[in-house]
Amino acid sequence: MSQVNWNNYSCSDFYDELLAAPGKPRASADELCNMLARFSAEELAERKTAAEIAIRTMGITFTVYSEGAVIDRAWPFDIVPRIIPASEWRKTEAGLKQRVQALNLFIDDLYHDQKVIKDKVLPAEVLAQSVNFRPQCVGINPPHGVWAHICGSDLVRGGDGTLYVLEDNLRIPSGVSYMLENRNVTKRVLPELFASGKILPVDDYVANLYDMLASMSPRPGDDPQVVVLTPGIYNSAYFEHAYLAQQMGVELVQGSDLLVDDDDVVYMRTVEGLRRVDVIYRRVDDEFLDPEAFNPNSMLGVAGLMRAWRAGKVALANAPGAGVADDKIVYAFVPEIIRYYLDQEPLLPNVPSYLCMFEEDRKYVLEHLDELVVKPANESGGYGMLIGPHSTKETRDEFARLINANPRNYMAQPTLALSTTPTLSNGLPQPRHVDLRPFILSGPETHVTTGGLTRVALVEGSLVVNSSQGGGSKDTWIVETDENAAAAAEQEGV
Amino acid sequence: MLSRVAENLYWMARYIERAEDTARLLSVNSHLMLDLPRHLPLGWAPLIEMTGTLEAFNERHSSFDERSVVHFLCADAQNGSSILAALASARENLRTTRDVVPREIWEEVNHLYLSVAEHAENGVSPRRRDTFLKSVIRGCQTLTGLIEGTLSYGPARTFIKLGRHLERADMTTRIVDVRSASLLPQNPDELLPFENLQWMSVLKSLTAYQMYRQQVRLRVRGPDVLRFLLQDPNLPRSIACSLETVGHELQLLPRQDRAAATVSLVRADVVDADIQALAHSPSKLHAFVDELQIGFAAIHDMLSATYFVNSDGVPRVTQLQSQSHAGDDDND
Numbered sequence: 001m002s003q004v005n006w007n008n009y010s011c012s013d014f015y016d017e018l019l020a021a022p023g024k025p026r027a028s029a030d031e032l033c034n035m036l037a038r039f040s041a042e043e044l045a046e047r048k049t050a051a052e053i054a055i056r057t058m059g060i061t062f063t064v065y066s067e068g069a070v071i072d073r074a075w076p077f078d079i080v081p082r083i084i085p086a087s088e089w090r091k092t093e094a095g096l097k098q099r100v101q102a103l104n105l106f107i108d109d110l111y112h113d114q115k116v117i118k119d120k121v122l123p124a125e126v127l128a129q130s131v132n133f134r135p136q137c138v139g140i141n142p143p144h145g146v147w148a149h150i151c152g153s154d155l156v157r158g159g160d161g162t163l164y165v166l167e168d169n170l171r172i173p174s175g176v177s178y179m180l181e182n183r184n185v186t187k188r189v190l191p192e193l194f195a196s197g198k199i200l201p202v203d204d205y206v207a208n209l210y211d212m213l214a215s216m217s218p219r220p221g222d223d224p225q226v227v228v229l230t231p232g233i234y235n236s237a238y239f240e241h242a243y244l245a246q247q248m249g250v251e252l253v254q255g256s257d258l259l260v261d262d263d264d265v266v267y268m269r270t271v272e273g274l275r276r277v278d279v280i281y282r283r284v285d286d287e288f289l290d291p292e293a294f295n296p297n298s299m300l301g302v303a304g305l306m307r308a309w310r311a312g313k314v315a316l317a318n319a320p321g322a323g324v325a326d327d328k329i330v331y332a333f334v335p336e337i338i339r340y341y342l343d344q345e346p347l348l349p350n351v352p353s354y355l356c357m358f359e360e361d362r363k364y365v366l367e368h369l370d371e372l373v374v375k376p377a378n379e380s381g382g383y384g385m386l387i388g389p390h391s392t393k394e395t396r397d398e399f400a401r402l403i404n405a406n407p408r409n410y411m412a413q414p415t416l417a418l419s420t421t422p423t424l425s426n427g428l429p430q431p432r433h434v435d436l437r438p439f440i441l442s443g444p445e446t447h448v449t450t451g452g453l454t455r456v457a458l459v460e461g462s463l464v465v466n467s468s469q470g471g472g473s474k475d476t477w478i479v480e481t482d483e484n485a486a487a488a489a490e491q492e493g494v
Numbered sequence: 495m496l497s498r499v500a501e502n503l504y505w506m507a508r509y510i511e512r513a514e515d516t517a518r519l520l521s522v523n524s525h526l527m528l529d530l531p532r533h534l535p536l537g538w539a540p541l542i543e544m545t546g547t548l549e550a551f552n553e554r555h556s557s558f559d560e561r562s563v564v565h566f567l568c569a570d571a572q573n574g575s576s577i578l579a580a581l582a583s584a585r586e587n588l589r590t591t592r593d594v595v596p597r598e599i600w601e602e603v604n605h606l607y608l609s610v611a612e613h614a615e616n617g618v619s620p621r622r623r624d625t626f627l628k629s630v631i632r633g634c635q636t637l638t639g640l641i642e643g644t645l646s647y648g649p650a651r652t653f654i655k656l657g658r659h660l661e662r663a664d665m666t667t668r669i670v671d672v673r674s675a676s677l678l679p680q681n682p683d684e685l686l687p688f689e690n691l692q693w694m695s696v697l698k699s700l701t702a703y704q705m706y707r708q709q710v711r712l713r714v715r716g717p718d719v720l721r722f723l724l725q726d727p728n729l730p731r732s733i734a735c736s737l738e739t740v741g742h743e744l745q746l747l748p749r750q751d752r753a754a755a756t757v758s759l760v761r762a763d764v765v766d767a768d769i770q771a772l773a774h775s776p777s778k779l780h781a782f783v784d785e786l787q788i789g790f791a792a793i794h795d796m797l798s799a800t801y802f803v804n805s806d807g808v809p810r811v812t813q814l815q816s817q818s819h820a821g822d823d824d825n826d
Binding site for chain 2: 059232233242245246251252253254256257268269270271272273
């Protein structure tokens, strides 16, 4: 007996990624929804179990470090993919490329002439108070003029069906390995749907990443020595560091494996002796990268690395200091930044934002704390946030105090009616909120992943999608639909 | 291959071998104790001395009674040479480098450690000891089999084999040393009726009894057993054979000259040893074992200086070499 009846799927409160209304799948999701409706309860459970086994045997984990013990947790995964029509994705892709291009010009400007400030597009005080601006980087010219080689931008869809950019992660964005592995698992679990060939592949990411890294080598012509620098096994993204190194066929190194010589060249210690390193894909934060230049107590970095980078003897991705644009206050200025550097209208909208540094905005925020989401400028992983509608009086008072004490550090956004997508819960598809993190590679060419990592809040009603806080993920399909169907889908979306 | 990765794999293999051989050492002594008459003043103290842990043992125990010694060597997490601690160290060494070996190897190391951690306390009692020690030996052998059967020929395998065989040579000398002065009474007359028994135990602990019977075709006699364990070129656990493997594996690595020369010297010591003299004098045998162990330490120091350290203090002879190697070396 069939288990899934889409007529009982209650998706009227939010925009749903797969269904336009109960019982009415969108054109791009038609095939998937019909197949799931044909499954018996046993078959659905079987597929779910198959996914769990695949995740275990493929060793897809993320690391939780608590109470002194290192725990490798299985990656929480939902088998029902999230689908985006290819026609919509092409526009999103163009918008992401535009955005990252402008952000890179912006960062480069901040470390050189600071025209953007002289022309009063960005208030000088925003830069003055930025904790991610690195004076050590002023005047440096990284290869291709690019600072944020790898960017992960978080997209959310609001109640009107529009995709908004929620934030740009320009420091060391993670999650791409899970995007790739989610696809591998889904291919095993739902092979029937891939047969039609309408689902666009995602697996060119690693090759593009390697080519981009290799293109940055200071010794053009030679076979460049590329390495991935990890803080080590206690880092929650260690799986990803190891995965990417393995997939690219490069060494996964720790700080202690590298040294910078008097000639400002970076070497790694190998059994053959010291080998020159040309490009470092570093997954260590700026502050820990080089005890000579930043935190002198860092055991994770390499003494002299900044010296080598400044001398142009080694390339670093992402460039130190790129995080200056990865700041929730700077975020609010990105539409202006796009207009300023590219003389174009932004293709992807920002979520409307209130900056507490401006008196008028601050007043509004303090009066509407129970409606807004308040975010500190420089936290990631969903920490330090106030979600107004779910908050208590005490936490709101606490945030009011924090905002008044340091207005520059806070911004607020309306609570978004995040879109939902069917996600299995107790054997039945239920609407759960999702976001999307595509990854953008900027080198001689710009590449955007086909789709990205869809993160899902597994708890009913929850908006928190971070894996460190009970979120899960699912495969993201960019699906070619024929023109008529695509047009129809868009109509439904509006 | 990164020096850190090479060193971790080398130590992982040493610790696995150490756990296995410590189990063998405990097993041979346990059997000897059962077979020998009570009036012979045998004890457990020499095991502590042989594993080089006397100081640590004295900090925790006041007497060399059976339970204290066996517990110390099996289940004491604070004693770096105990089976439990060796497996924990093997696991920690592999944890940061598990990406260079097939996943099953990591899973097996993990499983072995967890199962030993669960059973070590109970495994100490005389009733369960044999089963426990056998399970340790079997687990280590499974791992060795997995590595042999699944790990590609390359630097990872080379460093694992270097570690395993150097540790095996070292530990085999310690097991042979069970027969030396410190364990047995000096008066040969008293010993005579039991001599065969003891040598047989040593052979059995190394799973070498049948091989001995096939190859030597004589009744078990001290000098023959000693020659077999020290010099036999075909017995996998003989010291000559282990050193042969170390020398062979070294040939696969760059810059191996000095380490290889050290191995040759120690190997010559083993091959040229006067077996008759050693077999009839426990004190000579003990001194000889000491000499070999100093040799093994020298081999380790040479490996470490050549492949693992590469610190800022080491002369940078390697830069040119690595440039010229870059073209013809696909191993890393």
